[in-house]
Amino acid sequence: MTDLSHIRNFSIVAHIDHGKSTLADRLIQSTNTVAARDMKEQMLDSMDIERERGITIKANTVRIDYTADNGRAYVLNLIDTPGHVDFAYEVSRSMRAVEGSLLVVDSTQGVEAQTLANVYHALDAGHEIVPVLNKIDLPASECDQVAAQIEDVIGLDASGAIRVSAKTGIGIHETLEAIVNLLPAPQGDRDAPLKAMLVDSWYDSYLGVIVLVRIIDGTMKKNDRVRFMSNGTVHQIDKIGVFRPKMQDVEILGPGEIGFITASIKQVRDTRVGDTITSEKKGTDQALPGFKPAQPVVFCGLFPVDSSLFEDLRDAIEKLALNDASFSFEMETSAALGFGFRCGFLGLLHLEVIRDRIEREYDIDLITTAPSVVYHLHMRDGEMRELHNPADMPDLTLIDHLEEPRIKATILVPDEYLGDVLKLCQDRRGVQLDLTYAGSRAMVVYDLPLNEVVFDFYDRLKSVTKGYASFDYVLTGYQEDYLVKMSVLVNDEPVDALSMMVHRDRAEMRGRAMVEKLKDLIPRHMFKIPIQAAIGGKVIARETLSALRKDVTAKCYGGDATRKRKLLDKQKAGKKKMRQFGKVDIPQEAFISALKMDG
Template sequence: MSSSEATSLSNIRNFSIIAHIDHGKSTLADRLIQLCGGLTAREMKAQVLDSMDIERERGITIKAQTVRLDYKAKDGQVYELNLIDTPGHVDFAYEVNRSLAACEGSLLVVDATQGVEAQTLANVYQALDNNHEIIPVLNKIDLPAAEPERVRQQIEEVIGLDAHDALEISAKSGLGVEDVLEAIVHRLPAPKGDRNAPLKALLVDSWYDAYLGVVVLVRIIDGTLSKGQRIRLMLTGGAYQVDRVGIFRPKQEMRNSLGPGEIGFFTASIRQVADTRIGDTVTDEKKPTAAPLPGFKPSQPVVFCGLFPVDASEFEDLREAVGKLRLNDASFDYEMETSAALGFGFRCGFLGLLHLEIIRERLEREFNIGLIATAPSVVYHVYLTDGTMTELHNPADMPDTQKIAKIEEPWIEATILVPDEHLGAVLKLCEDRRGRQTQLTYAGARAMLVYELPLNEVVFDFYDRLKSVSRGYASFDYHIIGYEEGDLVKMALLVNDEPVDALSIIVNRSRAEMRGRAMVDKLKDSPGHMFKIPIQAAIGGKVIARETISALRKDVTAKCYGGDITRKRKLLEKQKAGKKKMRSFGKVDIPQEAFIAALKMDAD
């Protein structure tokens, strides 16, 4: 395949598809693959690049995928197109960022019925940061509710992109998709690179394959990457010999080498994904390039929670499962922890709530382990009176209040797009969550709100509440802007006067009572014991909410017929004394279903 292996740089186009969730990225990718003959009609299926079951079920993209297509343009030339399909969800923004760094241009897909959404904005700004040429594409043009002129105007007003020549397509039916391919080859720039320079390649992604070891996805900037070559990873310093080189069409196709501007993969008997950092520079061991590429900031987990097996005997299986998931998801962090209530488990770090949900679902589904997740918490900065600062991931590790000078919490800037009729409810929700409004503008009939909010108010159930108060019409995107001092306290839950570490949370003092009431309310419905059990939410020594689980009672007077009332009273007194004795010796077991219910914080 030597002729096409040396595709001239001017005939290569590297591009990604960016859009809000559900605007049709993966469907457009399917059509492009089909038109370029990447797969036969028999091999085609919907969302062909979404390989995980969970992606196909939820209809979202989680991992960025890549594919090479050959397209014969109307001018008779054959172009090599490298397409990277990116996720649209806020939690996977790091996937989007590294995909964009490997390309020169983007297709911006906007739903012609819904218009510009919060995530559309976030992804466009990332593309502009990477100096991309952007082609606007209006999708779902065949739907009766499509309003292409309104959406064109919206793209110009909200994003500031010229949309007069935006392409109108229907990715589902294939209408206008041929024009998209023509626009890619004529409107997007070709990559630059020097074939004779030392090898310089950007490490875009890596994943673990049971047969090949670590598979590394790279974009070649300069030089060539060949089979049998000795390479070095500049950040980690590891040196390896390349075993195989190839490209995805979407099926693997082996090559002898990859040249400048090309995107492909190699394997080199690398044993751990942790050895291949995203954004690293791959170079020749003997003739290295002078300076590494700038790379990416490592992804920072923002939400933490404990994961415990429902059945304590499955702890070793869980240890093995999180180890295997870490192989394929470098943004997932974990360390071991123990809890008196839930036994052995892991404290895990995630990029957001959807990321948490996906990891949890994959553990339960792929490894068949029943899990309990503790309440999600964020990273706090705790400044002690001796001048030191520690990062607090777990509320159970909070130092003594006497030693704390101040606590800082992370704040985010949230962009919310919502139809005008739901604006009041969304404003109220943001105000209730201690939000500060910084901007309110209009794009047609939709309001664009920019709010600063504390992250710990968002991780509980903000997204669900936003969807319910706006009937599903609001879209939401956020990024962290920094840390601010807050009036934060640790709220502990006491069951029969014993603190339950798995249920302790850090809350703002003004919302502590409401949160405490909600949690004790949930635990109140636990199955009873033979004696009354008090459940209390407390801050330090002060109880702020209390409920009682009623005692189970046996009717001891059932067989007492006739005679004086004192006979019945005697039996009841005897029962009361027994319960008192039981309470002093009894151990309280709250079933795990009750813990799970208390951890699922619902609407206020």
């Protein structure tokens, strides 16, 4: 067991693609934690999808042994965190388990929106922060300007910022020395009752649930009986160890150390992230404050293209939910799409990742309905209901008012694109809160409805700024607004998969765009098909899909005009009857294309 003063726990935080995982690779490599033959790029990104997209989704941890210049041996526990806004809860959780952070800033790009968001997570957790300027080997690197920018925008002293190139290995020794000399050692009491924080948990098919723990006080060893305080369950520890990134068993974990335990736990649901673990006999009474549970913000329906695969989809979703506490689901049915699930996600990237994993790992083709957010319905009888799916909207006469979630968005953008960004935010019903400058870049803060952001706001923002803007948001709460449910009727039948909540002032525009798009997507039938967008009983937009026509008068050559007339009237009556009983087939692609609304 290591002396507390020789332990350093830290995380690496940064914006997307500023080099967190590469820096972690170099730290692991330069301390010989992993043999040279086992070393590979993005050592800590274990999922295929992480390697393919080049992003970190799960925070991962590794223990490094380092002998400093002063001759002492130190144990460094590193947590590599995601950079994307959808996985911010992973970041905030990892922060609670460590005492310091390396703030990595790309010296060619400077401070970005997510850099700010992650620094605030670190400051909230009371961290000591060491700024690191990465990518100094690139010709476009501007270390002095970026250091000045860190001081202006964040307010951290960056005069002693470490200059590194995580790719080539320049400055890695200085980084290790800074971790040892500038970051604080953890506090803790060996002899106090056991108090450990549950940082993360995931399911392994051989070992059951693996629990990542940070020991605050006391010690933990194999065969101890421990109690999880949130649900009172008691388990006996089968295996205890640390990650170097591979699992390595140890005899005992003491205060300040980060490691894992397994205890034949069957379900990840029994291990709540942020829970306190203590010993069964002489436990502590004082639980740790824990984390706020992750709140899903975007909901959408997942349906199998082949309805016979519904049971396989249920299995796939249950397995994914085992490893992802922030993903929630419930069963739903739709007239157009059959049986499926209504799922909650932290954002659109989270939705894409889950969808890709189901399609790839379980080989199920999926249809995804329009993403929607959770609305609060305040009924006339004083009850408050949550609305997850616009198709479930109750009768308007029963509702007193409706509230939608709002966010505070921070956008960092080069000066020349500022006008386009302001126009985009105004078009999405945004309210400007703040506009400041950091060098040649503007920082805009807007209050926006989440409903307008989940759809394609990020894509539009990237396209109007040629990819230079960075965007981050936090939920601020709910606000009343004049929202209505827009239904789409095809041949007078409502299509529930296409109904959506829109602001009343925008309803005509959205409705017209939707019906025009559907007119091109639905194939023509033998009868005329009206496509309408309606609010309640009032139609606000309509397009008519003309009928395919068979030439019934081809065999009439000459003779009286009434012969032709008689045949045409017979055809007309047949079409009228057909329209009454005919069923319109809407192809699956039409649903998907119709939901991708353009600006």
